Ligand code: ADP
């Protein structure tokens with residue numbers, strides 16, 4: 001159990017042992033140019049919990065996830081997944097990227113997108129069988145998209161597309177789910193459907209880490225938070241790490257008055 005929030009980049013680590021953590025990051029620095037986008041970040045994700053990654057625009061949230069996944073090569077630092085190097089554990093991770101980063105202009109059916117989540121089981125040259133299709137359909141049902149299996153992905157609304165990407169991640173049957181702003185630009189019904197699925201993953205003992213931009217829903221949706229503004233600002237349970245002080249430290253003057261009002265209600 002994590003009890004104490006850790007504040008600052010060099011604070012002592014939390015109670016989760018490194019080998020037990022689904023995602024443990026040490027000294028991670030990532031740079032696209034001269035200025036680091038992520039600087040010397042430590043993170044210890046607690047197993048079986050839902051953790052929100054929070055911070056202002058450009059704080060390095062997406063970069064942190066991409067570097068953890070090996071999509072971007074860091075300047076320095078280590079990433080361990082379930083106590084082993086990430087490359088050895090890649091099949092245990094499902095990733096749902098920020099929606100805007102995916103271009104669906106080419107014709108692909110919804111069921112084919114979900115089947116992509118099964119490619120490890122199917123094998124690169126393996127044949128898709130009825131059992132694979134049945135599993136893909138079950139995942140679509142779980143996100144409320146069972147009736148859309150044969151539609152073109154490009155013809156769906158943003159919220160519907162997001163549900164399909166989540167179905168693809170479900171098909172992977174991963175132990176660690178990494179999602180980049182899964183609720184951005186989706187309707188209220190989709191947000192509800194997605195959070196219900198994430199909570200059911202947690203109930204199955206899986207670990208969920210999501211970049212989240214709506215501060216007001218953090219205490220309702222998440223167990224733990226990780227606040228970042230290039231450097232780690234705070235990490236721990238919502239009750240201790242998600243406070244007016246840590247938010248001020250992460251957002252500084254960028255926290256609008258309206259958000260502060262909203263938050264003072266969320267933080268009671
Ligand atoms: P966040 O997800 O918190 O909004 P990002 O991780 O996307 O932040 O970006 C962190 C910083 O790195 C920003 O200053 C952004 O402009 C910069 N950045 C992100 N991706 C690239 C890229 N591919 N090339 C150059 N700079 C980038």
Ligand code: MG
Nearest residue numbers: 061062063098
């Ligand atoms: Mg981002």
